[in-house]
Amino acid sequence: MIEIINLTKRYGDLIAVSGLNLKIPEGEIFGFLGPNGAGKTTTVKILAGILRPTEGIVRIGGFDIQRESSRAKKITGFIPDNLFIYNKLTGREFLDFVCDLYSINGSEVDRRREELFRLFELNGWEDDLIEGYSHGMRQKLVISAALIHAPKVIIVDEPMVGLDPRGAMKVKEIFRNLSKKGVIIFMSTHSLETAQEMCHRIGIIQQGRLIALGSIEDLKRDVRTEDTRLEDIFLELTKDNN
Numbered sequence: 001m002i003e004i005i006n007l008t009k010r011y012g013d014l015i016a017v018s019g020l021n022l023k024i025p026e027g028e029i030f031g032f033l034g035p036n037g038a039g040k041t042t043t044v045k046i047l048a049g050i051l052r053p054t055e056g057i058v059r060i061g062g063f064d065i066q067r068e069s070s071r072a073k074k075i076t077g078f079i080p081d082n083l084f085i086y087n088k089l090t091g092r093e094f095l096d097f098v099c100d101l102y103s104i105n106g107s108e109v110d111r112r113r114e115e116l117f118r119l120f121e122l123n124g125w126e127d128d129l130i131e132g133y134s135h136g137m138r139q140k141l142v143i144s145a146a147l148i149h150a151p152k153v154i155i156v157d158e159p160m161v162g163l164d165p166r167g168a169m170k171v172k173e174i175f176r177n178l179s180k181k182g183v184i185i186f187m188s189t190h191s192l193e194t195a196q197e198m199c200h201r202i203g204i205i206q207q208g209r210l211i212a213l214g215s216i217e218d219l220k221r222d223v224r225t226e227d228t229r230l231e232d233i234f235l236e237l238t239k240d241n242n
Contacts, residue, residue, distance in 0.1 A: 077146030
């Protein structure tokens with residue numbers, strides 16, 4: 001489970017996230033939506049252990065992300081929107097490096113690495129330098145790195161950026177299969193179509209505050225509409241909060 005309790009993040013006088021409370025159970029694909037500057041990326045970075053909150057508690061799998069950071073991160077995979085990757089490594093070396101970080105060794109490293117190369121159609125590129133990869137290939141490699149230690153929680157910021165339709169379809173399929181196995185997918189995205197297609201529940205944040213939470217049907221009732229398009233529901237829910 002992901003548990004967020006009264007989460008607040010301030011930058012001087014600016015309140016990026018204000019009193020956020022969420023509980024996300026095992027197996028849920030959760031969509032985290034909001035306009036630019038709403039507080040999505042700040043929340044994602046706190047969940048990933050990159051930023052410290054000003055106030056509040058975040059627990060991942062029961063582990064406090066601040067007091068038990070190593071244990072929380074060991075069961076978490078993070079896929080950022082801005083790729084950071086070592087261009088002078090080969091794809092194989094990069095995944096081996098990530099395995100070292102998670103203390104995965106021996107034949108298990110080879111098995112997981114080769115399985116991911118096949119899954120993302122990167123086989124044949126294993127020993128090429130990453131600087132020669134396309135953006136989409138780098139995105140697939142970063143996703144592979146987030147999955148290689150079999151995390152129980154995946155935190156992802158704009159998962160489909162840079163992927164062609166085939167790659168995006170593959171990632172959606174992987175996320176659905178992981179969800180069925182009990183893995184939580186916390187997905188921050190601007191793609192309302194992806195969120196509507198993938199997510200069991202959706203949270204909408206604006207000006208640092210959670211303004212809506214629930215399934216598409218729940219959100220429809222909130223705005224009293226029969227329209228089933230998340231885009232229209234989102235625009236209606238956020239129009240009075242600008």
